[in-house]
Amino acid sequence: MGMNNRLMRPVASGLNPKTIAGLSLWLDAxxxxxxxxxxxxxxxxxxxxxxxxxxxxxxTAASQPAxxxxxxxxxxxxxxxxxxxxxxxxxxxxxxxxxNATGATMFVAWKPDTASNPDAIRYLLNNTNNxxxxxxxxxxxxxRSSVSRNNRMSFNVNRGVNGQSTSIVLTNNDFVTAAxxxxxxxxxxxxxxxxxxxxxxxYSNGTSxxxxxxxxxxxxxxxxxxxxxxxxFGGGGSLASIAEILxxxxxxxASSRRAVERYLGKKYGIVVA
Amino acid sequence: xxxxxxxSTDAVYESIRTQLDGAxxxxxxxxxxxTSITPAADAPHDTQxxxxxxxxxxxxxxxxxxxxLPQFLASGAVEEIAEDAxxxxxxxxxx
Numbered sequence: 001m002g003m004n005n006r007l008m009r010p011v012a013s014g015l016n017p018k019t020i021a022g023l024s025l026w027l028d029a030x031x032x033x034x035x036x037x038x039x040x041x042x043x044x045x046x047x048x049x050x051x052x053x054x055x056x057x058x059x060t061a062a063s064q065p066a067x068x069x070x071x072x073x074x075x076x077x078x079x080x081x082x083x084x085x086x087x088x089x090x091x092x093x094x095x096x097x098x099x100n101a102t103g104a105t106m107f108v109a110w111k112p113d114t115a116s117n118p119d120a121i122r123y124l125l126n127n128t129n130n131x132x133x134x135x136x137x138x139x140x141x142x143x144r145s146s147v148s149r150n151n152r153m154s155f156n157v158n159r160g161v162n163g164q165s166t167s168i169v170l171t172n173n174d175f176v177t178a179a180x181x182x183x184x185x186x187x188x189x190x191x192x193x194x195x196x197x198x199x200x201x202x203y204s205n206g207t208s209x210x211x212x213x214x215x216x217x218x219x220x221x222x223x224x225x226x227x228x229x230x231x232x233f234g235g236g237g238s239l240a241s242i243a244e245i246l247x248x249x250x251x252x253x254a255s256s257r258r259a260v261e262r263y264l265g266k267k268y269g270i271v272v273a
Numbered sequence: 274x275x276x277x278x279x280x281s282t283d284a285v286y287e288s289i290r291t292q293l294d295g296a297x298x299x300x301x302x303x304x305x306x307x308t309s310i311t312p313a314a315d316a317p318h319d320t321q322x323x324x325x326x327x328x329x330x331x332x333x334x335x336x337x338x339x340x341x342l343p344q345f346l347a348s349g350a351v352e353e354i355a356e357d358a359x360x361x362x363x364x365x366x367x368x
């Protein structure tokens with residue numbers, strides 16, 4: 001008996017992210033046509049937002065992450081070992097909306113590590129070098145027991161003025177359910193909001209961290225201090241697996257944010273609130 | 274998934290990189306790959322001018338690195354060091 005063709009089609013993921021205005025970066029590891037391989041490793045991961053965003057690339061073989069064609073829910077992932085990274089070339093002006101008054105909404109379907117208790121930082125996205133006078137964003141998973149951190153996310157928006165950040169949120173412990181499980185991380189950066197507590201919101205699988213920003217400095221006006229880096233940053237290490245990343249310019253409505261979170265949840269088999 | 278850490282003079286470091294690039298055929302435009310390991314000029318250095326390399330243990334198990342590495346370690350031209358020593362020398366940014 002022949003199989004119904006409709007049953008053989010891939011499961012639809014429900015939403016085309018391009019239908020929500022503002023999409024400015026879309027990296028989708030399940031779309032192998034956007035990835036250039038060097039053997040089994042990824043040398044380039046290209047944007048498919050159609051906005052001309054730079055590709056994330058790595059020209060040094062030993063620093064190239066691996067491609068796993070069925071990393072999560074039967075879909076592809078880019079898997080970073082501790083020393084590996086992809087860098088968005090010449091991108092110090094490409095992602096200013098992340099740290100300036102424009103603001104942004106960001107989504108990442110990823111897992112920070114392969115172990116349940118890595119007792120370490122795992123870098124996600126960084127274009128600021130963490131010095132107090134650097135401009136850009138810094139996002140990392142933090143599980144360092146030495147400073148009593150367990151499955152937290154840290155998100156800094158630095159404005160390039162000595163000692164000043166536009167916003168900082170360090171979530172409480174157990175914001176991330178498990179270091180070695182995929183989850184949908186989302187962030188809403190309303191960098192110019194006059195109310196400090198309304199500037200930066202972090203979500204894990206659609207649930208808010210409940211931690212508010214308290215920084216009151218103005219948003220940055222300059223370019224990022226460094227090219228945006230995905231994975232290992234400054235020798236800090238990352239064992240992350242990343243399935244998909246979306247950046248939208250501006251603050252999405254709550255309903256649009258939830259739509260993208262559910263799109264990612266459905267696509268990767270992640271339960272989203 | 275372990276990282277390994279090495280240090281050497283720039284001259285030794287570059288000779289290894291050149292051997293690896295020759296064997297792998299880098300630069301390779303098709304794979305958008307320029308070189309095997311970070312050039313010495315871009316690698317972190319300590320106050321004595323030694324170049325440092327942090328690298329995936331998986332990469333060290335590839336055929337050519339697995340063949341070359343024991344030779345260089347045995348000769349003393351390359352020194353494998355502990356992670357603490359690496360971090361103390363290169364001081365990555367601390368959040």
